Amino acid sequence: MSRPLVRELLRSNLPARCLITEPAALKPYETDGLTAIREVPWLVALPETEVQLKAVMRICAQHAVPIVPRGAGTGLSGGARPVRDGIVLGLSKLDKILEIDLDNCVARVQPGVRNLAISEAVAEHGLYYAPDPSSQIACSIGGNVAENAGGVHCLKYGLTVHNVLGLKVVTMRGDTLTIGGKGLDYPGYDLLALMCGSEGMLGVVTEVTVKLLPEPPAKVVMLAAYRSLKEAADAVTDIFRQGVVPAGLEMMDKLAIQAAEDFVHAGYPRAAAAILLCELDGNAAEIADLENLVVRILEDAGAFEIQRAHDADAQARLWQGRKAAFPAMGRMAPDYYCMDGTIPRRQLSQVLHAIAELSESFGLLVANVFHAGDGNLHPLILYDANVPGELDKAEDMGGKILELCVAAGGSVTGEHGVGVEKLDQMCVQFNAAELRQFERVKEAFDPERLLNPGKAIPTLTRCSELGGMHVHGGKLPFPKMERF
Amino acid sequence: MPERDDSVRLTQVIGEASSSRQRLSIVGSGSKPWLSAPIEGQLLSVAEHTGIIEYRPEELVITARSGTPLREINQLLAQHRQRLPFEPPCFRGLGTLGGAVAAGIAGPARPWCGSVRDAVLGVEMVNGLGERLTFGGQVMKNVAGYDLSRLQVGAMGTLGLLLSVSVRVSPEPQVERTQVLELSADDAVGTMRRWARVSLPITATCYIDGLLHVRLSGAESSVLSGADGVGGKVWDDPLFWATVRDRELALFKTVDPLWRISCPPAALLPATDVALEWGGAQRWWRTSMPEDEVLAYAESVAGVAQRAWSSPVFTTPHMHRLKQAFDPHDVLNSGLVHADAAA
Numbered sequence: 001m002s003r004p005l006v007r008e009l010l011r012s013n014l015p016a017r018c019l020i021t022e023p024a025a026l027k028p029y030e031t032d033g034l035t036a037i038r039e040v041p042w043l044v045a046l047p048e049t050e051v052q053l054k055a056v057m058r059i060c061a062q063h064a065v066p067i068v069p070r071g072a073g074t075g076l077s078g079g080a081r082p083v084r085d086g087i088v089l090g091l092s093k094l095d096k097i098l099e100i101d102l103d104n105c106v107a108r109v110q111p112g113v114r115n116l117a118i119s120e121a122v123a124e125h126g127l128y129y130a131p132d133p134s135s136q137i138a139c140s141i142g143g144n145v146a147e148n149a150g151g152v153h154c155l156k157y158g159l160t161v162h163n164v165l166g167l168k169v170v171t172m173r174g175d176t177l178t179i180g181g182k183g184l185d186y187p188g189y190d191l192l193a194l195m196c197g198s199e200g201m202l203g204v205v206t207e208v209t210v211k212l213l214p215e216p217p218a219k220v221v222m223l224a225a226y227r228s229l230k231e232a233a234d235a236v237t238d239i240f241r242q243g244v245v246p247a248g249l250e251m252m253d254k255l256a257i258q259a260a261e262d263f264v265h266a267g268y269p270r271a272a273a274a275i276l277l278c279e280l281d282g283n284a285a286e287i288a289d290l291e292n293l294v295v296r297i298l299e300d301a302g303a304f305e306i307q308r309a310h311d312a313d314a315q316a317r318l319w320q321g322r323k324a325a326f327p328a329m330g331r332m333a334p335d336y337y338c339m340d341g342t343i344p345r346r347q348l349s350q351v352l353h354a355i356a357e358l359s360e361s362f363g364l365l366v367a368n369v370f371h372a373g374d375g376n377l378h379p380l381i382l383y384d385a386n387v388p389g390e391l392d393k394a395e396d397m398g399g400k401i402l403e404l405c406v407a408a409g410g411s412v413t414g415e416h417g418v419g420v421e422k423l424d425q426m427c428v429q430f431n432a433a434e435l436r437q438f439e440r441v442k443e444a445f446d447p448e449r450l451l452n453p454g455k456a457i458p459t460l461t462r463c464s465e466l467g468g469m470h471v472h473g474g475k476l477p478f479p480k481m482e483r484f
Numbered sequence: 485m486p487e488r489d490d491s492v493r494l495t496q497v498i499g500e501a502s503s504s505r506q507r508l509s510i511v512g513s514g515s516k517p518w519l520s521a522p523i524e525g526q527l528l529s530v531a532e533h534t535g536i537i538e539y540r541p542e543e544l545v546i547t548a549r550s551g552t553p554l555r556e557i558n559q560l561l562a563q564h565r566q567r568l569p570f571e572p573p574c575f576r577g578l579g580t581l582g583g584a585v586a587a588g589i590a591g592p593a594r595p596w597c598g599s600v601r602d603a604v605l606g607v608e609m610v611n612g613l614g615e616r617l618t619f620g621g622q623v624m625k626n627v628a629g630y631d632l633s634r635l636q637v638g639a640m641g642t643l644g645l646l647l648s649v650s651v652r653v654s655p656e657p658q659v660e661r662t663q664v665l666e667l668s669a670d671d672a673v674g675t676m677r678r679w680a681r682v683s684l685p686i687t688a689t690c691y692i693d694g695l696l697h698v699r700l701s702g703a704e705s706s707v708l709s710g711a712d713g714v715g716g717k718v719w720d721d722p723l724f725w726a727t728v729r730d731r732e733l734a735l736f737k738t739v740d741p742l743w744r745i746s747c748p749p750a751a752l753l754p755a756t757d758v759a760l761e762w763g764g765a766q767r768w769w770r771t772s773m774p775e776d777e778v779l780a781y782a783e784s785v786a787g788v789a790q791r792a793w794s795s796p797v798f799t800t801p802h803m804h805r806l807k808q809a810f811d812p813h814d815v816l817n818s819g820l821v822h823a824d825a826a827a
C-alpha cells in the first residue's frame with residue numbers, strides 16, 4: 001500500500017472536511033469505550049453520502065488498506081479500535097433520519113443516527129424504538145446493529161436483532177446488499193440475523209429500517225431490597241416461574257448501591273446486600289393485577305423493603321441510581337473494567353459468589369450492576385491504572401470471570417461484543433472447527449480480510465498458543481478431536 | 485415417544501458423504517414435502533433423533549433433539565403453562581422441531597410474539613464437512629462470534645443438519661379470546677394499521693371472506709379492555725387459529741394458483757379477495773393472473789410473492805458463497821441453492 005497514493009485518491013473523492021490526517025485531530029479516534037487499548041490511525045474518513053462511503057471502500061479494497069468502521073465509539077470491547085496501517089471509516093456524518101413511515105410503524109435511518117434520536121423523533125406519535133442501551137444518548141444505530149446491542153427493556157422487547165427489519169450493507173467486494181425491508185420476511189438466508197452482532201467484520205451498515213412500537217400506556221417501577229445476594233437471585237427465578245416477564249429486571253449489589261447513593265441519592269436502602277429494580281408495563285388494568293402478584297413474589301423471596309413508583313418522576317428517581325451506577329463507580333476508584341458475561345438465571349447466586357471469591361483472591365473490588373432478568377452480568381472490576389501491574393491483574397481477573405460464565409453454561413459476551421478484548425476467551429467458548437467455520441463465513445464476505453481485521457474471531461494460532469485446550473465443566477470437549 | 489440420540493450416526497453419514505461427494509436429502513417427519521421438492525440425494529432421516537435434552541420452565545428455554553415431534557414439545561410446555569412463541573404450523577398434525585426451525589415458518593402470532601429466528605438461542609449442527617458444531621447456547625443474550633445459530637433458521641438444512649436446538653419459550657397468557665369485525669378489505673388494512681400504533685394485547689389477526697378476526701391474549705383485565713378497544717363481536721371457534729396456523733382454511737384447498745405475499749403491512753391491496761394475516765404483512769392471493777403480473781404487483785409494494793406450497797430458493801451470489809462456507813462439496817439438500825447464484 002502506498003499511503004500518499006491512497007490519500008490522494010481519497011482526496012479526489014471526498015471533500016477536505018471529510019478527511020482527518022492531523023495527528024492532534026486523529027487522537028480522539030485512537031480508542032473506543034475500552035480506553036485501555038489504543039492505536040492511532042493514520043487517517044480517518046468521514047463520508048457524508050453513501051456514494052462517498054462506497055468510494056472509500058472501493059479505494060481501500062483496491063489498495064489493500066484495512067478499514068475499521070466506527071459509529072459513536074462507545075463500544076466497550078475495542079471493536080472500533082484502529083488497526084495499524086488501516087483507516088477509520090467514521091459513520092457519524094451519515095446521521096439522517098430518512099423516513100418515518102407511520103402506516104408501517106417503521107423508521108428508515110442512516111447508520112450514524114443516535115439510538116435515542118429515533119425515539120425522540122417519533123415520540124409525538126406515541127411510538128418509540130425499544131432497544132435502549134445505557135449509552136443510548138451517544139451510541140449509533142449502526143454500532144447497535146454491529147454489536148446486537150441490548151438494554152434494560154430488552155428482556156421483554158428483545159435485542160437489536162429483534163427490532164430491526166431491514167439493512168443496507170456494503171461489502172468489501174463492492175456489493176450493496178439490501179437485506180429485509182418493511183415486511184416481515186424475505187426469501188433466502190437470514191442475512192439480517194447474521195449481520196446483527198457481526199462487529200463490522202462482514203460489511204458496513206449504511207441504512208437501517210427499525211420497528212417502532214407504541215408507548216405502553218401504564219408502567220410501574222418497583223425496588224426490592226434483600227439481605228443476601230441469594231435471596232435476590234431467587235426472587236429473579238421466582239418471577240419467571242410465575243409466568244411474569246417484566247419489561248426490565250435489574251440487580252445491583254452492595255458496592256454498587258453505595259456508589260450510586262453517594263452519587264445521586266436515589267433513596268436506595270444502604271443496608272441491602274442487593275436490590276432488584278423491576279419495571280412492569282402494559283395497560284393500566286393489567287399492571288394493577290401484575291403489580292400485586294410481583295410484590296408478593298418479591299416479598300416471599302425475603303425482601304425487607306419494597307418501594308413502588310407509579311408516576312414518571314418517582315420512576316425516574318428509582319432508575320436514576322441504576323443509570324448513574326457506572327459514572328458513580330468512577331468516584332470509588334480511578335479506573336474500572338466492565339465485564340459482560342451471560343449465564344442461565346438459575347446460576348446467578350452461585351456465579352456471583354464465585355466472583356466475590358475471585359475479588360478476594362485478586363485483591364480487587366468488584367461491583368455488580370446488571371441485567372438480572374437476562375442473566376447478563378456486568379461485574380465492574382475497580383483498579384488503578386497508575387499502580388504498576390493493576391491493569392494486568394484486572395484483565396486477568398476479568399478473563400477468569402468470563403471463564404466462569406462459560407463453565408456455568410453461558411457466554412463470554414451478552415451485548416458488548418468480543419472486539420479485541422475477549423479474543424482469548426473465545427478460544428475457551430469455541431473449538432477449532434467452530435472457529436474455522438467463523439473464518440469461512442468471514443471469507444464469503446471479505447476474502448482479503450480487510451474489514452475490521454483482527455477483531456471478534458481469534459486465529460487458531462492464537463488459541464493454540466494460549467493452550468486452547470480449556471476444560472468445559474470438568475470434561476474436555478470433543479476428546480477425540482485434533483488439538484493444535 | 486422414545487428418546488434416542490442418533491447424532492453419532494448422523495455425523496458419520498455426513499462425513500462419509502462429504503468424502504465421497506454423495507448428495508443427501510435431509511428429512512424430519514415429512515410434514516412439508518412441498519418445501520423440499522427439488523432436492524435430490526440419498527435420504528437421511530433425523531426422525532429417530534428424538535427427545536427433550538433440557539427443559540427448565542423458569543429459564544424459559546427448551547432444548548430438544550431435532551427429530552422431536554412438535555406435538556410432544558407443545559404438550560410438555562402446556563403442562564407448565566408455556567408455549568413456543570412463534571406458533572409453528574403442524575401440517576397434517578406432523579412436524580419436528582428441527583423441521584420447524586429449518587423451514588422457519590411462523591404462525592399467526594408472528595408480528596407480536598416474534599419469528600422462529602427470534603426465538604432460537606442456539607443450535608448443535610453438522611456442517612457439510614461432517615463437523616459437529618455448536619453455536620449460541622441456552623442464554624438469552626450471546627454475541628460471541630457471528631450468530632450462526634439464527635442463520636440456520638429458514639436455511640432448509642442447506643448449511644447443516646440440525647442436531648438439537650434451544651429455543652426461548654413464553655408463558656401462556658391467562659386468557660385468550662377472539663373478536664370478529666365485518667369490514668371491507670381496505671378497511672381491514674386501515675383498522676389493523678391503526679391498532680399497530682396503540683397498545684393493545686393483540687396476538688393474531690386474520691382477514692378472510694369479509695371478516696377480520698383478531699385474537700387478544702394476556703391478563704383477563706387486559707383482554708377485556710382490549711376487546712372494548714377493537715370492537716366487534718366475540719368469535720367462538722376454538723379451532724379457528726389452529727386452522728389458520730396449519731393452513732387448513734378452504735382457501736388453501738383451491739385449484740386456482742395461490743400466492744403468498746410478504747410485504748409491508750400497510751401496502752396497497754392487489755384485489756379485494758385477498759386473505760390477510762400478520763396485521764397485513766402476510767397475504768394469500770388466489771388468482772389466475774399471469775405470474776409476471778403477480779410478481780410485478782409484489783415488487784411495486786416492496787414485497788415478494790411466491791406460490792404457496794413451493795420451496796424456497798437461495799439465489800444471490802452471497803447466499804451461494806455462504807452455502808460454500810458451510811458445505812463446500814454441496815452435499816446437504818443440494819438443489820435449493822441455485823448454481824446460477826454463483827454468477
Ligand SMILES: Cc1cc2nc3c(=O)[nH]c(=O)nc-3n(C[C@H](O)[C@H](O)[C@H](O)COP(=O)(O)OP(=O)(O)OC[C@H]3O[C@@H](n4cnc5c(N)ncnc54)[C@H](O)[C@@H]3O)c2cc1C
Pocket residue numbers: 032033068069070071072073074075076078079080091111132133134135138139140141142143144145146147148149150151152199200201203204205206326415416452
Ligand atoms: C456508559 C456505557 C454504557 C453502555 N451500555 C450498554 C448497554 O446497556 N447495552 C449495550 O448493548 N451496550 C452498551 N454499551 C456499549 C456500546 O454503547 C454499544 O456496543 C453500542 O452499540 C456501540 O455503538 P457505537 O455507535 O458507539 O459503535 P462503535 O463503538 O463505534 O463501534 C462498535 C462496533 O461496531 C462497528 N460498527 C460501528 N458502526 C458500524 C456500521 N455502520 N457498520 C458496520 N460496523 C459498524 C465497529 O467497527 C465496532 O466493531 C455501553 C457503553 C458505554 C460507554
